[in-house]
Amino acid sequence: MGPAEVGWRAARAARAAAEPLARTPGDRRLVGGSADWSALLAAFRSGAGRPALLTRARAERIAAGDPARVERVLAAADRARAGRFAFLGHPEIELGREIDWHRDGPSGVRWPVAAGSRIDHRSGPADPKWTWELNRLQHLPWLAEAWLVTGEEAYAEAALAHLESWTAASPPYVGLAWRGGFEAGVRAISVALALQGLRDAPALTVERYRAAVRALWAMARRAWVERSLHSSANNHLVGELAGIAAVAVSHPELAAARRFEARAYRRLAREGARQVLADGAGAERTFAYQVFTGDLLLVAAALRRSVGRPVPRGILAALRRGAGYMAALLGDGDPAPRDGDDDDGFAVRLDADERRDPRGHLGAVAALTGDPAARRAGHLDLTARWLLGEAGERAWSATSPGPPAAPFVAPAGGLVVLREPGRRVTMDAGPLGYLAIAAHGHADALSVTMAVDGRDLVGDPGPGSYFARPDLRAAHRSTRAHATVTVDGLDQSVSGGPFLWTGHARARLLAADPAAGWAVAEHDGYLRLEDPVRHRRHLLMADHGGALVVDWLEAAGDHDHVTSWPLAPDLAIEPDEDGWRGLRDGAPALLIAAAATGALEPWAIRGDGDTVLGWWSEALEARRPAWLVGHRLRARGPAAVATLLLPAGGAAPSASVAVEVGGSALVVRHEAGGEAGEVEIALDRPWEPPTVRRLVAAGEER
Numbered sequence: 272m273g274p275a276e277v278g279w280r281a282a283r284a285a286r287a288a289a290e291p292l293a294r295t296p297g298d299r300r301l302v303g304g305s306a307d308w309s310a311l312l313a314a315f316r317s318g319a320g321r322p323a324l325l326t327r328a329r330a331e332r333i334a335a336g337d338p339a340r341v342e343r344v345l346a347a348a349d350r351a352r353a354g355r356f357a358f359l360g361h362p363e364i365e366l367g368r369e370i371d372w373h374r375d376g377p378s379g380v381r382w383p384v385a386a387g388s389r390i391d392h393r394s395g396p397a398d399p400k401w402t403w404e405l406n407r408l409q410h411l412p413w414l415a416e417a418w419l420v421t422g423e424e425a426y427a428e429a430a431l432a433h434l435e436s437w438t439a440a441s442p443p444y445v446g447l448a449w450r451g452g453f454e455a456g457v458r459a460i461s462v463a464l465a466l467q468g469l470r471d472a473p474a475l476t477v478e479r480y481r482a483a484v485r486a487l488w489a490m491a492r493r494a495w496v497e498r499s500l501h502s503s504a505n506n507h508l509v510g511e512l513a514g515i516a517a518v519a520v521s522h523p524e525l526a527a528a529r530r531f532e533a534r535a536y537r538r539l540a541r542e543g544a545r546q547v548l549a550d551g552a553g554a555e556r557t558f559a560y561q562v563f564t565g566d567l568l569l570v571a572a573a574l575r576r577s578v579g580r581p582v583p584r585g586i587l588a589a590l591r592r593g594a595g596y597m598a599a600l601l602g603d604g605d606p607a608p609r610d611g612d613d614d615d616g617f618a619v620r621l622d623a624d625e626r627r628d629p630r631g632h633l634g635a636v637a638a639l640t641g642d643p644a645a646r647r648a649g650h651l652d653l654t655a656r657w658l659l660g661e662a663g664e665r666a667w668s669a670t671s672p673g674p675p676a677a678p679f680v681a682p683a684g685g686l687v688v689l690r691e692p693g694r695r696v697t698m699d700a701g702p703l704g705y706l707a708i709a710a711h712g713h714a715d716a717l718s719v720t721m722a723v724d725g726r727d728l729v730g731d732p733g734p735g736s737y738f739a740r741p742d743l744r745a746a747h748r749s750t751r752a753h754a755t756v757t758v759d760g761l762d763q764s765v766s767g768g769p770f771l772w773t774g775h776a777r778a779r780l781l782a783a784d785p786a787a788g789w790a791v792a793e794h795d796g797y798l799r800l801e802d803p804v805r806h807r808r809h810l811l812m813a814d815h816g817g818a819l820v821v822d823w824l825e826a827a828g829d830h831d832h833v834t835s836w837p838l839a840p841d842l843a844i845e846p847d848e849d850g851w852r853g854l855r856d857g858a859p860a861l862l863i864a865a866a867a868t869g870a871l872e873p874w875a876i877r878g879d880g881d882t883v884l885g886w887w888s889e890a891l892e893a894r895r896p897a898w899l900v901g902h903r904l905r906a907r908g909p910a911a912v913a914t915l916l917l918p919a920g921g922a923a924p925s926a927s928v929a930v931e932v933g934g935s936a937l938v939v940r941h942e943a944g945g946e947a948g949e950v951e952i953a954l955d956r957p958w959e960p961p962t963v964r965r966l967v968a969a970g971e972e973r
Contacts, residue, residue: 369436598647758824834902
């Protein structure tokens with residue numbers, strides 16, 4: 272951190288120590304002089320000059336067009352009305368109709384009812400994430416949707432009663448829910464949109480409207496005053512600004528509305544340029560947070576468009592760039608990539624999916640911007656239909672899908688994507704994360720993934736934990752857990768805490784030709800060792816359909832090199848002559864064969880409690896055992912390891928690999944499925960394309 276950031280953090284800490292428990296202006300100052308709340312409620316109900324996203328007309332259209340999804344929302348609303356909530360990887364917990372908003376559901380521990388800025392969430396009595404999720408009030412839009420679709424007043428009453436209960440229990444700025452600006456910003460989106468949907472509800476009384484507007488003003492103010500700056504200005508800043516935008520556009524009666532709106536949209540456009548890189552990759556180097564950030568921008572854009580004001584070009588450009596990148600990654604049926612952190616966050620919950628579907632985000636971008644790549648890879652879900660309405664559906668129908676996904680390189684994001692029909696192979700040669708702390712990045716430089724026919728074979732182990740399990744947090748961020756090489760048991764980057772990297776491994780892409788199916792990259796994370804090690808990785812698609820991964824480890828002394836391959840949790844394994852065979856439903860799915868310039872020692876871990884390795888986390892705070900396999904090479908001086916990842920497709924092919932170093936050339940011979948080949952790599956000119964030769968396979972006549 273530089274001096275400016277140190278000063279900013281010190282000033283924030285001093286302000287927190289002195290902050291009173293409540294600071295909300297009087298009504299006249301709040302609404303610009305007129306404090307006639309009956310008149311203000313009447314103006315709100317008229318809808319003049321305000322967004323119209325959750326309306327009865329849209330509800331009728333959506334219920335007729337997508338009844339199955341609407342039924343799921345109604346079921347979710349019924350659970351929320353009964354006080355039943357499920358967040359993160361925890362099972363559903365019943366809080367009852369009288370909700371204690373300060374309680375952690377899984378543990379039953381109650382967070383202090385104190386100034387939010389004084390609560391230490393990192394060393395508190397429980398994991399704060401579950402309580403934060405509850406206090407985001409993202410179930411309120413479900414209840415508003417249910418009221419609009421069914422006309423049953425019980426849904427509207429439940430939504431407004433929950434909001435009334437929450438404002439009484441958590442006045443500004445009391446409780447964990449007010450810890451920082453991010454939670455206030457994300458919560459403001461849900462409350463503002465739900466209130467729109469409830470504008471005609473008899474249960475929306477003058478007093479309830481007044482309390483809701485006052486709470487929304489406090490959320491917007493908190494989001495602005497406590498906005499994330501310097502090395503913390505990641506997706507949190509976008510969430511804070513989007514919440515401010517939602518309040519300002521939805522409630523023009525607020526005296527601060529115009530100022531809030533101008534600030535929010537100007538900075539959202541700027542953050543769109545910063546957090547969505549020139550090639551469309553997310554700056555945080557995590558696909559899940561890129562979708563989340565994109566959804567926040569999307570909500571802000573939909574609100575602005577709904578009131579007939581132009582959406583800043585920077586926001587639209589960021590959405591298009593990000594959609595192009597995501598669509599190229601997702602292809603026509605590939606699973607969503609898993610890289611870096613993922614906390615299952617939603618910008619707003621208008622659908623009842625347990626996890627945000629990135630194809631739903633792409634569908635909304637296509638409906639907003641007419642982007643053909645997003646149109647090809649996306650679909651219209653309830654989120655898109657509610658946010659963009661009939662105009663969005665017309666735009667979707669009028670947009671022609673773009674061409675099929677092709678191999679590509681994202682140079683700014685550092686991602687290589689190689690493709691063959693039904694297969695996607697990626698290599699990460701990008702930054703560790705965003706800004707100085709790289710909070711959501713993992714030490715996974717040069718990691719490789721493989722998906723075949725829409726299912727992962729080699730992937731990322733997922734987020735694991737944030738606060739509840741420090742050991743799991745460390746393991747899932749570690750190099751050893753990812754499909755790359757660990758040297759001497761150390762992570763490539765140096766951790767300074769669960770959301771802080773003090774030393775960043777810098778990866779760089781040396782050369783790539785995605786159409787020809789090869790790339791080479793390296794990182795400097797192990798140059799910090801007393802005897803420095805440079806890790807360079809070549810990735811090639813072979814004629815037999817496998818991916819050949821060649822690791823060159825340049826060093827002078829003795830080192831321990833460990834390759835890791837995290838396998839999808841539905842794969843079983845059995846030893847093979849040169850490695851491992853992965854089985855899915857008893858049939859061969861993947862063959863891993865390896866060779867090196869020295870003797871290799873195979874290893875495998877599944878669900879280990881001591882190292883906390885061999886786990887697959889599909890949701891934060893949830894995990895299941897999964898095989899983590901690889902090889903260990905103890906070598907002195909430079910060393911090479913070659914690994915063939917061969918999809919088996921239900922057959923039982925054999926495969927072999929051999930490695931030889933002669934002078935400045937590294938030669939790898941490989942054979943699989945009756946196809947044999949040789950790859951020659953110039954060690955002194957690694958940026959040059961490798962020389963690839965087809966050989967006669969064993970037993971094949973010349």
